[in-house]
Amino acid sequence: xxxxxxxxxxxxxxxxxxxxxxxxxxxxxxxxxxxxxxxxxxxxxxxxxxxxxxxxxxxxxxxxxxxxxxxxxxxxxxxxxxxxxxxxxxxxxxxxxxxxxxxxxxxxxxxxxxxxxxxxxxxxxxxxxxxxxxxxxxxxxxxxxxx
Numbered sequence: 001x002x003x004x005x006x007x008x009x010x011x012x013x014x015x016x017x018x019x020x021x022x023x024x025x026x027x028x029x030x031x032x033x034x035x036x037x038x039x040x041x042x043x044x045x046x047x048x049x050x051x052x053x054x055x056x057x058x059x060x061x062x063x064x065x066x067x068x069x070x071x072x073x074x075x076x077x078x079x080x081x082x083x084x085x086x087x088x089x090x091x092x093x094x095x096x097x098x099x100x101x102x103x104x105x106x107x108x109x110x111x112x113x114x115x116x117x118x119x120x121x122x123x124x125x126x127x128x129x130x131x132x133x134x135x136x137x138x139x140x141x142x143x144x145x146x147x
Contacts, residue, residue: 098114
């Protein structure tokens with residue numbers, strides 16, 4: 001079943017994308033929650049017109065995302081965690097901690113737009129920040145022992 005997404009959904013697509021999903025997923029979850037609408041001929045025409053009108057606005061948003069990515073650059077975020085004797089940390093580093101660390105540096109990035117690998121030890125890691133549909137930026141993370 002083809003649907004038009006009204007919001008970004010991780011693992012499925014971005015706003016205004018036409019995607020194919022199973023009918024039950026669309027009827028029972030996406031459409032009732034307001035995340036999508038059926039991709040009928042009339043809805044496709046409305047989408048095409050909206051995309052045409054929003055093209056310059058989308059370019060501005062993309063340029064802002066590129067500017068943020070350039071400003072972040074090769075920044076290294078240091079996160080202090082409690083550790084055991086073997087260098088393993090208690091708990092794990094979460095995307096909320098990365099988001100808060102970026103906020104301290106002046107970058108307001110939603111935690112849902114940050115993808116992390118599973119961090120359980122002290123060391124250097126990378127996180128991927130999804131700033132825009134076409135702009136993804138890698139941020140270096142250094143996990144150190146809390147003193």
